[in-house]
Amino acid sequence: MPRAYSIDLRERVISKVKAGITHREVAEMFSISVSTLEKYMSLDRKNLPLEGKKGTGRKLKLSAQHFLELKEQVLSNASATLEEHGKLWKKSHGVLLSTSTLSRYLQKLGITLKKSGPGSRKRRGVERGVEVGDDRP
DSSP states (O other): OOOOOOHHHHHHHHHHHHTTOOHHHHHHHHTOOHHHHHHHHHHHHTTOOOOOOOOOOOOOSSOHHHHHHHHHHHHHTTTOOHHHHHHHHHHHHSOOOOHHHHHHHHHHHTEEEEOOSTTOOOBTTBOSEEEESOOOO
């Protein structure tokens, strides 16, 4: 997701419009859309702050202890797929983790699942199982 425009840029946009330059010209000058410019003008007219809204973020389903347990599960079941790890997690913890959720968590842990067999590629000599981190110099 792109970062919000700075407050400084927002204030400069508003000052240019107040100086009499058209919305389209100001939008082109600052490489922003006319609708973004109009949003800033609306906030200014209502005397509302120009700051961007704070993102809510995603709440993690797993605690720090659960992360350690997940890492242990993945390392002890190296040949399991993400789907199988989700089912194992549900069996042991009562919560089903989707493959996309598991993939995100494994990324946070620095774990990649590497498989070999028909249709898969072997990378950096990893035959089967789990590779933790990146040991390249």
